[in-house]
Amino acid sequence: MNPMTSTTTTGQERKAPGRPRNAQADQAILDAVLTLLADGQSAAALSIESVAAKAGVGKATIYRRWANKEALLIDAVRSMKGPLPEVGGVSAREDLIALVTANRSSRAREFGIVTACILPELQRDPELNRMHHAVMEPRRERMREILRRGVANGEFRADLDVHLAALMLSGPSMMLGMFGDATGVSEEDFPARLVDALVRGLAA
Amino acid sequence: MNPMTSTTTTGQERKAPGRPRNAQADQAILDAVLTLLADGQSAAALSIESVAAKAGVGKATIYRRWANKEALLIDAVRSMKGPLPEVGGVSAREDLIALVTANRSSRAREFGIVTACILPELQRDPELNRMHHAVMEPRRERMREILRRGVANGEFRADLDVHLAALMLSGPSMMLGMFGDATGVSEEDFPARLVDALVRGLAA
The missing domain is CATH 1.10.357.10 (Tetracycline Repressor, domain 2)
Structure with missing residues (x-):
């Protein structure tokens, strides 16, 4: 799935990016979510800070792409499942x-x-x-x-x-x-x- | 399984109790572990303090029965599985x-x-x-x-x-x-x- 063109599950376009989307950074962020969860972090305890640190990006980079933690979690599950x-x-x-x-x-x-x-x-x-x-x-x-x-x-x-x-x-x-x-x-x-x-x- | 007579998986008797064992308290403690984990607490983050608070017992009550968190986790899994x-x-x-x-x-x-x-x-x-x-x-x-x-x-x-x-x-x-x-x-x-x-x- 190309993150540039993907839509949310409600059919709306994702939050408009403030600058050109970087598919590699997107995948690093999604992988960071999956790695933290697989390592025993609960979804409730997962913080945008910890995801940003793990992915090596700033929190702002995450918030430009995902409106909130819930949207990020679901995209991580979708990326895990593949097309x-x-x-x-x-x-x-x-x-x-x-x-x-x-x-x-x-x-x-x-x-x-x-x-x-x-x-x-x-x-x-x-x-x-x-x-x-x-x-x-x-x-x-x-x-x-x-x-x-x-x-x-x-x-x-x-x-x-x-x-x-x-x-x-x-x-x-x-x-x-x-x-x-x-x-x-x-x-x-x-x-x-x-x-x-x-x-x-x-x-x- | 009667907690009075149960043995650890290494075949050794469990830590000798400082007072008569209370099967009801034991089960409340094991249930507290399972409830915390099922509620999204990671095993790594699980603390004896949180188990004691959930079960309504003192930490000492837990330590009298289980030598450490690992032994408690395994007994919780065993109790979940039943005989x-x-x-x-x-x-x-x-x-x-x-x-x-x-x-x-x-x-x-x-x-x-x-x-x-x-x-x-x-x-x-x-x-x-x-x-x-x-x-x-x-x-x-x-x-x-x-x-x-x-x-x-x-x-x-x-x-x-x-x-x-x-x-x-x-x-x-x-x-x-x-x-x-x-x-x-x-x-x-x-x-x-x-x-x-x-x-x-x-x-x-």
Whole structure:
């Protein structure tokens, strides 16, 4: 996403910059937010001062780009999630593997922690919760679309619970990201192994 | 678990009490730790003072029972997890449902947050990480035992990856606990629906 042209989740243009936007500085600021949260800083305790210090910029640089801490938090979550992946493979199975792969990241562990640690703040702040939902829901819906397509083309069973199946793809992925080796599960080729295990089922 | 007789994860008796142990006070202290963490307090920032204030006890009461903050954190995680459930149903399917049910809780959302938010602290402190592993691993192994039994009795496929299958049971459960309604998945009868969806698979 190009920060020059991005809009907020309410569809309004972001706060107009006082000088030309610097995508590199924007990313450094968003990374600083994610690093502080992943390091155990609570969202409530996170201060613009600490973000500025971590990113090596002045507070004014942050306030030129984001109106408040809530807008900054949501953009950090969005940047962590990356762009909504386009899929269109030969089969729903292939699309699910592509989507699980896109949702994974070398920073999966940090991202699992960040996701969990902002939850108390989301609960306290309905507007923040709404903004977070606006970031997450299109990603959940993309997963469900592929599952529905698999039902329609006969790959998946007609009585599939698509919400449950989507949770069965994202939950294990998040947990592996958070706990890594302790789960006993290898990262190698994980998306394909997960999708195939789910498609085939445990039954003999 | 009776706090009078419990042992630490190293097998040593806990710090000898200066006066008769009070199970109710112990639980209030452990609940205070979990509530503070679930409310967005980082494990690093958690202080014995804040726990004492939340639990309505003096700091000395806490130090009589736990040698340090690390021991208190691990006991809080253990109390959150509850006793390791005994299972022995007619089928592996039934045992999996019983285990997923036992691992769930009305405080699942809080517990998911707590679990995630102590991860940065576990990474910083190898001894704490070891203690946490000692609490978690028997629970993971119980799940794998049931899965292996299902393979042995012919319920589950012979080539089952038991570590992956265990992650596919615990991951969705944790994620539903953390995000609740936003996942689109109902809590009602969730353990049975999860196990059956996993056993049957998505394939038509």
